[in-house]
Amino acid sequence: MALYQARVFGIVQGVGFRPFVARLAARFHIYGSVCNKGPYVEVFAQGDEQDVHDFLTAIEQEPPERASILKLTRESLSQPESYQDFQIIESAKEKGSIFVSPDIATCDKCQTELFNPQDKRYLHPFINCTACGPRLTILDSMPYDRERTSMGEFPMCPDCQAEYDSPATRRYDAQPVCCNNCGPEVYIIGDETIRGAEAITLTRRTIIAGGIVAIKGIGGFHLCCDAANDKAVRRLRQLKHRPVKPFAIMAKNMTTIERECIIEDGQQEMLTGHQKPILLLKRKSTGQIVDSVAPGNPKIGVMLPYAPLHMLLFTYPDGLTMPDTLIMTSGNPAGAPICRDDQGALAALADFCDLMLSHNRKIRIRADDTVMDWLDGQPYMIRRSRGFAPLPFMLKDDWQGALLGIGGELKNTFCVGSDNIFYPSPYVGDMSDLRTMQALRETIGRLTELLECKPQLVACDMHPRYNTVTIAKELGLPLFPVQHHYAHILSCMAENDYDEPVIGAAFDGTGYGTDGTIWGGEILLADLAGFERLDSITPFRQAGGDKASREGWRIAVSLLHDMTASQDKTRELVQKLQLCSDSDLNAMFFMLDNNVNVIKSTSAGRLFDAISAVLGIRKSSTFEGEASMYLEFAAQEWQDEHPADLPLPGVTLNTEQIFRSILEQRLAGKDCGKLAYLFHVQLAQFIVAACVQARTKTNISTAALSGGVFQNHLLTELTTAKLKQQGFHVLRHSLIPPNDGGICLGQAVAAMYHLNQK
Numbered sequence: 001m002a003l004y005q006a007r008v009f010g011i012v013q014g015v016g017f018r019p020f021v022a023r024l025a026a027r028f029h030i031y032g033s034v035c036n037k038g039p040y041v042e043v044f045a046q047g048d049e050q051d052v053h054d055f056l057t058a059i060e061q062e063p064p065e066r067a068s069i070l071k072l073t074r075e076s077l078s079q080p081e082s083y084q085d086f087q088i089i090e091s092a093k094e095k096g097s098i099f100v101s102p103d104i105a106t107c108d109k110c111q112t113e114l115f116n117p118q119d120k121r122y123l124h125p126f127i128n129c130t131a132c133g134p135r136l137t138i139l140d141s142m143p144y145d146r147e148r149t150s151m152g153e154f155p156m157c158p159d160c161q162a163e164y165d166s167p168a169t170r171r172y173d174a175q176p177v178c179c180n181n182c183g184p185e186v187y188i189i190g191d192e193t194i195r196g197a198e199a200i201t202l203t204r205r206t207i208i209a210g211g212i213v214a215i216k217g218i219g220g221f222h223l224c225c226d227a228a229n230d231k232a233v234r235r236l237r238q239l240k241h242r243p244v245k246p247f248a249i250m251a252k253n254m255t256t257i258e259r260e261c262i263i264e265d266g267q268q269e270m271l272t273g274h275q276k277p278i279l280l281l282k283r284k285s286t287g288q289i290v291d292s293v294a295p296g297n298p299k300i301g302v303m304l305p306y307a308p309l310h311m312l313l314f315t316y317p318d319g320l321t322m323p324d325t326l327i328m329t330s331g332n333p334a335g336a337p338i339c340r341d342d343q344g345a346l347a348a349l350a351d352f353c354d355l356m357l358s359h360n361r362k363i364r365i366r367a368d369d370t371v372m373d374w375l376d377g378q379p380y381m382i383r384r385s386r387g388f389a390p391l392p393f394m395l396k397d398d399w400q401g402a403l404l405g406i407g408g409e410l411k412n413t414f415c416v417g418s419d420n421i422f423y424p425s426p427y428v429g430d431m432s433d434l435r436t437m438q439a440l441r442e443t444i445g446r447l448t449e450l451l452e453c454k455p456q457l458v459a460c461d462m463h464p465r466y467n468t469v470t471i472a473k474e475l476g477l478p479l480f481p482v483q484h485h486y487a488h489i490l491s492c493m494a495e496n497d498y499d500e501p502v503i504g505a506a507f508d509g510t511g512y513g514t515d516g517t518i519w520g521g522e523i524l525l526a527d528l529a530g531f532e533r534l535d536s537i538t539p540f541r542q543a544g545g546d547k548a549s550r551e552g553w554r555i556a557v558s559l560l561h562d563m564t565a566s567q568d569k570t571r572e573l574v575q576k577l578q579l580c581s582d583s584d585l586n587a588m589f590f591m592l593d594n595n596v597n598v599i600k601s602t603s604a605g606r607l608f609d610a611i612s613a614v615l616g617i618r619k620s621s622t623f624e625g626e627a628s629m630y631l632e633f634a635a636q637e638w639q640d641e642h643p644a645d646l647p648l649p650g651v652t653l654n655t656e657q658i659f660r661s662i663l664e665q666r667l668a669g670k671d672c673g674k675l676a677y678l679f680h681v682q683l684a685q686f687i688v689a690a691c692v693q694a695r696t697k698t699n700i701s702t703a704a705l706s707g708g709v710f711q712n713h714l715l716t717e718l719t720t721a722k723l724k725q726q727g728f729h730v731l732r733h734s735l736i737p738p739n740d741g742g743i744c745l746g747q748a749v750a751a752m753y754h755l756n757q758k
Contacts, residue, residue: 002052003032003077006043008059010070011099011391013144016130017041018088019172020064028055031083035090036143038452039099046083066104066131066274070394088173100136100423100450101144102387103218103367105276105306107132109170114308115315120159123197123316125309126183126361130174132274136390136426137219137367138176142450146175150362157182186309189214189342189356200309201318203357208320211354212236214331214345218307219367219386219426220338221331221345223352224250226323230290233327237292239352241334245623246294248278248301248369252314252324257302260287260325266377275387276306277370289325298633301371303328306387309359330368337429337439340366365446366439367426375713381737382711384413385427388735390447392423393745395497397528401755404444404455404475405748408484408740409466410624412436414444415744416453417752422494423451424736424745431467440471459751461487461743463512480751484511485522486531488706488738490746493526495736500702501527502731503534503694505687505719508707508739509549509605509624520603521655521709523690525698528753534697535690536602537655543591543598551620552609552627553579557588558598559610559659567593576667577614604683604709607655611662611679615672625708632712635680638673639714646677652689658682677714684718692726704731708739 008017013036021034021043028051032044043059045052060072106114110127113119121127128134138150146152156164160179163171171177178184188194194202203213210232212225223240225232227249237243251257254268261281271279278301283289294300305311314322331349332338339345340363345356371383381388397420405415405422412428425447429436448455459480460472472479482490488511489504504524513519514533521537541562544554556579561570567589574585591597608628612618617634618627639646653661661682662675691703703723710716716732723730736742 001046002049003044003046003081004052004056004074005077006045006056006059006072006074007037008041008043008069008072009039009099011066011068011101012036012041012063013099013101013142015066015101015104016064016173017067019130019167020067021059022086022088022167024055024058024062025086028052028058030055031086033083033087033089035088036145038143044081044083046081064131066101068391070099070392099392100139100142100390102136102275102389102391103134104132104274105387106308106311107274110308111311114311121179123312124178124180124183125186125200125312125359126176126178127308128174128176128178129170130172131170133174133176134218134361137363137365138361139364139450142452144175149175150364151176151178153362154178154183184359184361186357186359189346189358197318199357200312200316201320203355204313204316204318204320204322206355207313207326208322212239212352214339214349214353214356215309215313216345216358216363217309219363219365219369220340221349222328223331223349224313225327227293227325227327228288228290228323230292233290233292236327236329236352243622244295244626246297246301247327247329248303248371249289249293250303250305250310250326250328253304256324257281257304260284260289261300261302264374264377267374270372270379271302271304275370276304277372277387278303280371280373280382293327296630296633298636303369328369332429335430335433336435337433338366338368365426365443366428373711373713375716378734381733381735381742382739383411383427383741384424384735384737389413389426390416390423390451392421393494393497393736395420395422395494395499395749397499397753399752399756401752402453402455403457403459403480403748403751403755404448404477405459405482405744405746405751406440406444406468406472407744407747408461409463409468411737411739411741412440412468413741413744414440415748416448416451416455417748418451418453420752422745422748422752423447424742427741437467437471440468441474456755457751459747461512461747462514480754482747482750483514483531484743485519485707486524486526487743487746487750489524489526489531489704490528490749491736491742491744492704492706492731492733492738492746494745494749495733496731498702498704498731499528501525501698501700502702502704503691503698503700504531504704504706505691506707507604507687507709510601510603518599518601518603520601520605521607522602523687523694525694525700526704528749529757534694537604537607537686539600539602540607540656541592541598542601542603542606543588545597548606552606552613553619554588555606555610556613557585558592560663561589561592563656563660573663573667577616579613579619604707607659608709610659611676614663614666615675617672617676625711628709628712631676632680632714634673635676636714638671638677642674652685653682655683655686658686680712680714680718684715684722687719688722688726691723691728695728701727702729702731706733706738706742710738
């Protein structure tokens with residue numbers, strides 16, 4: 001008779017792991033116990049030596065679908081206890097790395113029960129089981145047990161308690177389990193007497209009539225209306241002051257998505273899986289979703305219902321016929337965090353909607369929807385949040401310590417580092433808003449508490465005036481500033497668990513450089529110890545302060561002015577290109593000639609804005625990245641329409657020459673779509689040439705691509721292909737965003753390396 005002690009590390013809490021182990025024990029005739037210790041699940045297994053071996057092997061090879069095992073250790077005990085059965089015993093907290101499950105979409109079995117009139121949870125808006133339901137967003141502390149969640153406020157009825165206690169049921173040890181008799185309720189904010197079925201029907205009726213409804217979900221509120229009703233969508237745009245930025249939609253089912261979008265290999269599995277992100281799909285011209293959902297955009301962000309309440313919005317026995325596509329956009333004013341409670345929704349969303357549908361299950365941590373693109377048959381993350389955060393990255397390095405990477409100023413997420421394990425947070429937002437700053441403070445406090453992490457230092461950006469740096473200083477910990485673009489490259493290295501030196505191409509909007517200037521198109525020699533700036537795009541002046549980041553015509557005028565060294569020639573070109581008014585141009589001349597409100601920059605993002613303005617595609621932006629995004633659309637459209645007539649690679653130009661080349665051809669009347677494509681080709685050639693030159697100097701043949709500009713599919717594909725042609729091993733992102741939503745991981749890794757060099 002053998003007795004082993006095993007410890008299982010990973011996402012093994014909140015995913016039905018202990019019941020799974022108990023069922024395996026019965027299958028292999030094992031006696032012993034399983035206990036959730038917080039950092040790991042502990043298993044004592046007593047039985048025949050081969051049975052115990054097979055039992056532990058099955059734990060590793062057949063885990064529950066929602067589990068993620070990072071490591072399993074096993075130790076033979078010399079003095080075996082005499083177990084008489086196999087038991088799930090009470091959770092017992094121990095110190096160590098904690099693994100918190102993200103929220104899990106409603107499973108197929110629960111969805112079937114939801115619409116079964118004979119089931120006790122028929123039409124229950126909070127149906128869940130061991131394999132699905134909220135996790136992170138309802139969690140107070142670890143280990144993950146009901147009394148440490150916001151479901152602790154809802155005592156189970158006898159029937160639910162019996163299912164919770166019985167290993168024979170799908171709800172064995174399911175912490176959020178509840179039913180219509182004992183669970184949370186939905187209601188209308190402002191008239192709480194309208195509850196349950198009446199509230200859902202009123203919500204459906206409002207949407208059908210063309211209204212806008214705020215709906216509380218798992219991680220916060222959404223704003224919802226009919227995605228096939230142009231008037232309703234335009235009204236929502238007007239109310240949210242969001243002229244063209246795409247809205248995400250929720251589709252009733254895969255049949256609806258297939259009607260509206262082109263599905264590539266692997267995308268259906270992602271759409272229907274347990275994470276259910278918003279996935280950017282190519283639109284069909286024959287679809288019913290109105291153009292105003294994503295004006296001029298060849299793609300649309302689509303997700304399937306991931307919570308029971310969403311499913312009930314589409315299907316309910318009230319005689320109403322609902323649309324099968326709904327706008328489901330984050331419920332927040334521009335710049336503010338997503339609303340998570342009634343008070344916040346009343347203050348922030350009342351002017352945006354006709355009705356508010358809420359519920360009384362408290363949200364402990366906000367979690368916006370994850371947004372994901374698709375590149376070369378793989379996920380390509382844009383915003384990492386619900387369903388993915390805080391899934392950790394475990395690196396191979398033998399590090400010890402605890403710290404915080406506080407993240408970027410835009411698209412903020414932060415990262416908790418514990419030894420060699422790094423937990424990126426859900427999406428927080430842009431730090432220009434005081435409400436988002438407060439949300440960052442709150443979420444840092446709650447997540448570090450959940451992960452039982454007491455940071456020794458905090459990594460932050462080098463920019464002295466960032467609000468994230470202000471919050472980092474408030475924590476009272478030693479600061480470890482990390483240069484913005486170096487953090488981008490480290491985030492790409494960490495995602496790929498790569499710790500050898502790389503040539504990093506970090507291309508984005510702006511980041512504070514070590515020389516006090518604004519960087520944004522950098523070629524770095526980087527490793528865990530530090531970096532060297534090897535090359536950059538040609539530095540250029542930009543006038544207009546913060547407005548220049550939103551008004552690409554200002555960048556174009558600045559480049560024209562310095563290229564021609566003549567006000568008269570610049571004025572002539574500006575008038576031909578219709579870039580701005582005479583009064584605006586005169587103001588620009590004053591700033592440029594007197595060096596007032598002028599900075600020097602190597603920003604690749606601003607170069608995209610300037611080219612977009614010169615080509616007449618977008619002279620200004622109403623949201624971050626708009627000008628460069630529509631420049632990519634124009635290039636992609638031209639490429640798709642001219643597969644046999646693509647420009648051949650020519651002489652490699654520096655970025656100043658690229659701008660001049662595009663300008664001259666634009667003035668000569670060349671097709672703007674072709675020039676947009678040519679710009680992408682030439683910029684990719686520049687990046688590759690710079691990497692080749694860096695390899696000559698360093699003898700390094702691994703290149704890492706990061707930064708918001710690499711959200712651009714066309715540039716990423718062109719650059720990757722050309723680098724591989726030159727013999728480079730290319731590291732790219734997949735499940736960490738290349739934009740500023742990913743730099744927290746790079747900051748944390750830099751700080752952890754530093755901490756372990758002392």
